[in-house]
Amino acid sequence: MTWKNTQEWQQMLQGKNCPICEDIHLKENKHSFLIKELDQSYVRLPKNQSCNGWVIVFLKRHANELFELEDQQQSTFIKEIAHVAKAVKKVFAPIKINYAIYGNLCPHVHCHILPRQFDDDPHTPIKMDETERFLSDDEYQKMITQLRKALAQSS
Numbered sequence: 001m002t003w004k005n006t007q008e009w010q011q012m013l014q015g016k017n018c019p020i021c022e023d024i025h026l027k028e029n030k031h032s033f034l035i036k037e038l039d040q041s042y043v044r045l046p047k048n049q050s051c052n053g054w055v056i057v058f059l060k061r062h063a064n065e066l067f068e069l070e071d072q073q074q075s076t077f078i079k080e081i082a083h084v085a086k087a088v089k090k091v092f093a094p095i096k097i098n099y100a101i102y103g104n105l106c107p108h109v110h111c112h113i114l115p116r117q118f119d120d121d122p123h124t125p126i127k128m129d130e131t132e133r134f135l136s137d138d139e140y141q142k143m144i145t146q147l148r149k150a151l152a153q154s155s
């Protein structure tokens with residue numbers, strides 16, 4: 001896997017043809033389901049649950065880096081990440097939560113929330129796309145319902 005070509009990347013940096021901007025608000029898109037809309041973010045459940053309980057918090061507006069946000073947006077977004085992580089902890093009972101903000105495939109700020117378990121290698125970050133694990137519709141709906149409930153409780 002390589003970086004996108006320079007022209008395509010420059011356009012995405014400016015929010016043009018950004019695949020995340022196009023479909024983060026949808027109830028379901030190719031890669032994920034909408035769990036909840038918050039003030040500054042959309043919380044989504046990836047269809048690939050290679051890491052059980054993997055959730056992504058997407059900034060609503062297009063920005064490449066956290067430092068591009070105004071102070072209020074920045075603090076609200078970070079609080080929302082913490083709020084979602086608390087719900088993930090409640091539902092999936094991990095021993096630790098990892099927070100990953102990369103944006104190397106699409107430069108639109110988003111944070112992966114990754115629950116870790118004792119049988120994971122603690123020295124290695126989870127490579128989200130290394131394996132694929134898809135669930136049944138019922139299993140996704142159960143996770144979404146549990147996470148929505150936990151988000152409502154911890155707000």
Ligand SMILES: [Zn+2]
Nearest residue numbers: 018021062108
């Ligand atoms: Zn975008």
